[in-house]
Amino acid sequence: MSLRMLWRKSVNALMLSLTGLCALVAVSVLFFILGYLLYHGGKDVNWDFFTKLPKPVGETGGGMANAIVGSGKLLLLAALFGVPVGLLGGVYLAEFGGRTVPFVVRYTADLLNGVPSIVIGIFAYAVVVMPVHHFSTVAGGFALGVMMIPIVLRSTEEFLHAVPPALREGAMALGASKWRTISSVVVPAASRGILTAALLALARVAGETAPLLFTAFGNRFWSPGWGQPIASLPVMIFTYAVGPYEDWHRQAWAAGLVLLGLVLITNIVVRTLLSRGTSPQRS
Amino acid sequence: MASAPTIAGTAGLPWGPRALIRRARSGDEIARLITLVFALVVVVLTVMLVEQLWVNSAEARHHFGLAFLFTRTWDPVFSQFGALPFVYGTLVTSALGLLVAVPLGLGAAIFLAELAPRRLSDNLTFLIDLLAAVPSVIYGLLGVFILVPLMRTEIQPALKRTLGFTPLFQGPAYGIGLLTAGLVLAVMIVPFIISVSREVLLAVPGDQREAALALGATRWEATWKAVVPYARTGIMGSIFLALARALGETMAVTMVIGNNPRISASLFAPGYSIAAVLANEFSEATGNLYLSALVELGLVLFLLTFVLNGLARLLILLTTSRGSVHT
Incomplete structure (x- = not known):
């Protein structure tokens, strides 16, 4: 073997192992994150954390019950706003669309998807908070809902396109109107995909902090109704992590673990279901 | 809007008042319009977002310029x-x-x-x-x-x-x-x-x-x-x-x-x-x-x-x- 060949072979081996190392480093970050959160937050995820209100500043103990309920309320509003708009809009794109309107809608949906979340926060502040002059649950839910729309819209369209045309034709041949075909054949056939897409979108906005800072704001107590500032897990993590108290840091870790756990479990379950449910049909 | 015959989904279908009513009764036209409205919400929201950023920054833009x-x-x-x-x-x-x-x-x-x-x-x-x-x-x-x-x-x-x-x-x-x-x-x-x-x-x-x-x-x-x-x-x-x-x-x-x-x-x-x-x-x-x-x-x-x-x-x-x- 010539020296040149030897050199080329060693470059080959070196670069190939380097790419493997890159992949290893990238993936190991996930385990670092999980490991640190379990180590620092694991012992503080207890009954108090889920059932108690935050203690007054300076006292130790207490929990984040209000933030957990708050996150739930915000996500409920976000889903009520984001899912119908995304779903029906996606039905239009996939089933009724011509050329121009779907192009414009797709383009703006992608644009909206790329807008930094803090800018979405400014938008929600301008249209929901400014007119009434106070932070509210509705404003936070609106901001998160706006973020959900493009995700649900594009994946609904994609899953509807994946429904075999034979199903549509079969229904039409039986004399069903187009709407009847869509509502009782096409959408049910894609329902699993659409549901998982909606859940993924929900998991994504569940961790969003920036758009909530000046819409839902935060609250150290329960927030009755929908018109008042409300606590949420991500904002609590932020406030507690940058705060000066040791006890806050402890709870920030615990909240981080709970939030990450929820987001990751949703992702794992949904993605596993999705890969089992759709790929054999499509290929 | 409803009578626009150029939309691809309905192109080629008979139109005119009577045909429209017939199609509307079957629900297709209504469904198309409803889903269209929801699709357009995306566009409206995005336009509003840009507009709000522009309008609410007016004072600073005039005051400081580039x-x-x-x-x-x-x-x-x-x-x-x-x-x-x-x-x-x-x-x-x-x-x-x-x-x-x-x-x-x-x-x-x-x-x-x-x-x-x-x-x-x-x-x-x-x-x-x-x-x-x-x-x-x-x-x-x-x-x-x-x-x-x-x-x-x-x-x-x-x-x-x-x-x-x-x-x-x-x-x-x-x-x-x-x-x-x-x-x-x-x-x-x-x-x-x-x-x-x-x-x-x-x-x-x-x-x-x-x-x-x-x-x-x-x-x-x-x-x-x-x-x-x-x-x-x-x-x-x-x-x-x-x-x-x-x-x-x-x-x-x-x-x-x-x-x-x-x-x-x-x-x-x-x-x-x-x-x-x-x-x-x-x-x-x-x-x-x-x-x-x-x-x-x-x-x-x-x-x-x-x-x-x-x-x-x-x-x-x-x-x-x-x-x-x-x-």
């Missing part, structure tokens, strides 16, 4: 608002992030697309997708409590010993600062570079690879000289996409950048970014000019990411469509 972008002073007390420190911090941290994330992400993408067996590649990609789902406040949390102390006690002193002669690595090691923010950003954008680059690499037609191998190229040579150049535009697209995310990233950066609106040559120095100042000051802004200056910062951020995302999508579209034509 100088807003090039002025260094940010002093709410005296109503002096210049965006330069934030623009600087945003660009520097994003550039640092890319500097670390591009080689790492590209390397990993090459491994996943070209070398790893299918099963392994799929499983690793699954983990990378999970990594992309980790909320940014979690990265911030780890940044504050794990990376910042590590930077202060280990990494920054080491950099100072070895590279301290350059102005970039001088000054006290606070732990927080531009460098730390850049590193956190790098970790956050790597998953995006990997998953998009992997897709693009997988779309490269197989003959490209096989031709190089048949000419006697080693595996690495085939990848680096035949496959990667083919996918170049798409990879650039993935980098732009990642850059757009880095520019707009808020929480993790806010928590580690140091929040100090000053421009200093050292990467150790605390800085500030556009998104971070919005996160910290927006809800406390007093006075219309202050608020409008902040909204203008949001407008700047929006325009930056808008341009980058557009470019990225165009580039990715160019490569993936070219690849699929060939296969």
Whole structure:
């Protein structure tokens, strides 16, 4: 073997192992994150954390019950706003669309998807908070809902396109109107995909902090109704992590673990279901 | 609107009042209109977003003009608002992030697309997708409590010993600062570079690879000289996409950048970014000019990411469509 060949072979081996190392480093970050959160937050995820209100500043103990309920309320509003708009809009794109309107809608949906979340926060502040002059649950839910729309819209369209045309034709041949075909054949056939897409979108906005800072704001107590500032897990993590108290840091870790756990479990379950449910049909 | 015969879905159908009523009764026309309204909500929201950013930043735009972008002073007390420190911090941290994330992400993408067996590649990609789902406040949390102390006690002193002669690595090691923010950003954008680059690499037609191998190229040579150049535009697209995310990233950066609106040559120095100042000051802004200056910062951020995302999508579209034509 010539020296040149030897050199080329060693470059080959070196670069190939380097790419493997890159992949290893990238993936190991996930385990670092999980490991640190379990180590620092694991012992503080207890009954108090889920059932108690935050203690007054300076006292130790207490929990984040209000933030957990708050996150739930915000996500409920976000889903009520984001899912119908995304779903029906996606039905239009996939089933009724011509050329121009779907192009414009797709383009703006992608644009909206790329807008930094803090800018979405400014938008929600301008249209929901400014007119009434106070932070509210509705404003936070609106901001998160706006973020959900493009995700649900594009994946609904994609899953509807994946429904075999034979199903549509079969229904039409039986004399069903187009709407009847869509509502009782096409959408049910894609329902699993659409549901998982909606859940993924929900998991994504569940961790969003920036758009909530000046819409839902935060609250150290329960927030009755929908018109008042409300606590949420991500904002609590932020406030507690940058705060000066040791006890806050402890709870920030615990909240981080709970939030990450929820987001990751949703992702794992949904993605596993999705890969089992759709790929054999499509290929 | 309802009588417009040019919409493709209804083109060719009989129209006129009676036919319309008949179609409406079957529900199709109503369904089409209802779903159209929901689809248009997306457009309306986006237009409103731009309009709100524009209108609410009017006062600052008139007051400071273009100088807003090039002025260094940010002093709410005296109503002096210049965006330069934030623009600087945003660009520097994003550039640092890319500097670390591009080689790492590209390397990993090459491994996943070209070398790893299918099963392994799929499983690793699954983990990378999970990594992309980790909320940014979690990265911030780890940044504050794990990376910042590590930077202060280990990494920054080491950099100072070895590279301290350059102005970039001088000054006290606070732990927080531009460098730390850049590193956190790098970790956050790597998953995006990997998953998009992997897709693009997988779309490269197989003959490209096989031709190089048949000419006697080693595996690495085939990848680096035949496959990667083919996918170049798409990879650039993935980098732009990642850059757009880095520019707009808020929480993790806010928590580690140091929040100090000053421009200093050292990467150790605390800085500030556009998104971070919005996160910290927006809800406390007093006075219309202050608020409008902040909204203008949001407008700047929006325009930056808008341009980058557009470019990225165009580039990715160019490569993936070219690849699929060939296969």
